[in-house]
Amino acid sequence: MASIVERPQKSGAITFQVKWREDGEWQNEKFGDDDPAVGRAQAEQFKALVEAHGNRWPHGWVPGQGFVETPAVPGDVPLVDYASRYVRRLNGVDGRTKDDYERDIRLHLSQIQHTNLRGQVEQATIGNLIQEDVDDWVAYMNSGERDPEDPEKWLRAPADPKSIRNRHGLLYCVVQAAIDATPQLRTKNCCTRTQLPRADDHIKEEMTFLEHDEYQRIAQEFTDPDARLLADWLVGTGMRWGEASALQVRDLSLNADIPTANIQRAWKRAPKGSPESFYLGPPKTKKARRLVALTPSQAAMVRELVAGQPPEAYVFRTATGLHWRHSNYYHRKWQPAVKAAVEKGLPKRPRLHDLRHTHVAWLIGRKIPLPAIQARLGHESIQTTVDRYGHLVRELDAEIITALEDVMAGPAPVSRLTRVV
Structure with a gap:
């Protein structure tokens, strides 16, 4: 003291x-x-x-x-202005992703404030931002802000850990751009030591895994056979919705020793103001371009679907011959099937994307190694696969225990001899 x-x-x-x-x-x-x-x-x-x-x-x-205040940096500008300029200059990023970044800047990075050495709050600039400002911003997003007039309501609800990490990642890149700029606007990245909330700090479960019989309870509630086939394909291949619904006849190789589907394109959200909501573009990442091996029954199913169709025809089509749109399929096919199954006792309420998670759980249950699963899913990094699904790898516990038991059951090490006086 x-x-x-x-x-x-x-x-x-x-x-x-x-x-x-x-x-x-x-x-x-x-x-x-x-x-x-x-x-x-x-x-x-x-x-x-x-x-x-x-x-x-x-x-x-x-x-x-x-x-003693740090002198202003020549060329310093408000943080949100610099961030918007950074996003506009990004190359290799589609228009809709830029729209999402701009939205994060407008709604979230704009909430960052700078507290000077005297404790006074100022506008955050690309030059005055410090680690404590970033920490305060992350804490604000994590805790949210209650309505002072009605504590039961939120002015800003708490953000989930994944959203906080995504926004912080954008800020990190913006600050790093100022360090790499000519002339240099900063010498240090103030985001490097931020302690971000862990995904498992929240009770909310992001993924739902279905047992095989649980999936069957949903599948049998489909009244549209074409919609049922697409659901079977999603859970049986682990493809993303945008990949499976964009699959074309020319992407299939059904006469090879091991039939495959070649992922070359996916549906992407179009930028705001575009005449269409979605367009065909490259898959999510470089490694998302991949060959997905098919079972004989899957090959037989799509062989029947594409018989007589031209190369550019979509494999999965509606009754009118068009490709499936996500909103149409989700609201008119998937949700009614799930609702009917829940009313009959299904204890889970999965999202459509949970079919991909379920596919992984089934593979892990059959002791398929995570690197093989990574390649099948098209994850850019094995770390992504481990972070999302590593906790499911419990099927090898018996083998691990047996191996340890064998080692421990061997001859005991010779103890150190003691000198006899």
Whole structure:
């Protein structure tokens, strides 16, 4: 704890010395004014700052001078302006993704504020942003903001950990661009040490895994055979919706020793203002371009579907011969089937994308290694596969226990000989 000592001067004035121990060494700072009450107030304020910093000099305080502000960076601009400029200059990113980034800047990065060394809140710029500002912003997103007039309502609801990580990732890239800029606008990335909330800090379960019989309870509720075939395909191949619904006749190789489907395109959301909501583009990542091996029954099913169709025809089509649209399929086919199954006792309410998760769970249940699953799903990194599905790898527990039991059952190591006196 810090203390304040009054020091009367020969002139009759009084100075106030703030004293504290920092790493075993005495530190002190003096305050004085023609009005002793003002000097005392200054000392009290500084004492509180020292204690708030763990009995250390406050960050940015220069002994004998006080807080010294960092001079403005030449070319400094508001953070949101620089972030928007960064997004507009991105290459290799589709228009809809840029729209999403701009939305995050407008709704979320705009909430970042800079607190200067005196504790005053200022507009965040690309030059003045510091780690503490980022920490405050992440904490704000994680906790949300209640409506002061109605505590049961939210002005801003808490964000889920994944959304926070995505927004923080965008901020990181924006700040790094300022470091790499010419002339350089920053020398350090203030996002590198941010402690982000863990995905498992929240009770909400993001994925639903279906047992085989649970999926069958949903499948039998489909009244449209074509819709049922597409659901079987999604759960049987692990393809993303945008990949499966974009599959064309020319993408199939059904006469090979192992039949395959070649993922070369996927439906993408079009930028705002486009005449169409979706367009055909490349898959999600480079590794999403892949061959997916098919079972004999899957090959037989699609062989029947594509018989007599031209190469550019979609494999999965509606009764009118058009490709399936997600909203149409989800609201008119998938949801009614799930609702009917739940009413008959199904204990889960899966999303359409949970068919992909279920596919992985079935493979893990048959002890398929995660690297093979990574390749089948088209994940860019094995870490993605491990992070999402690693907790399901419990089927090898018996083998692990057996292996350890065999090792431990071997001859005991020879103990160290003791000298006999």
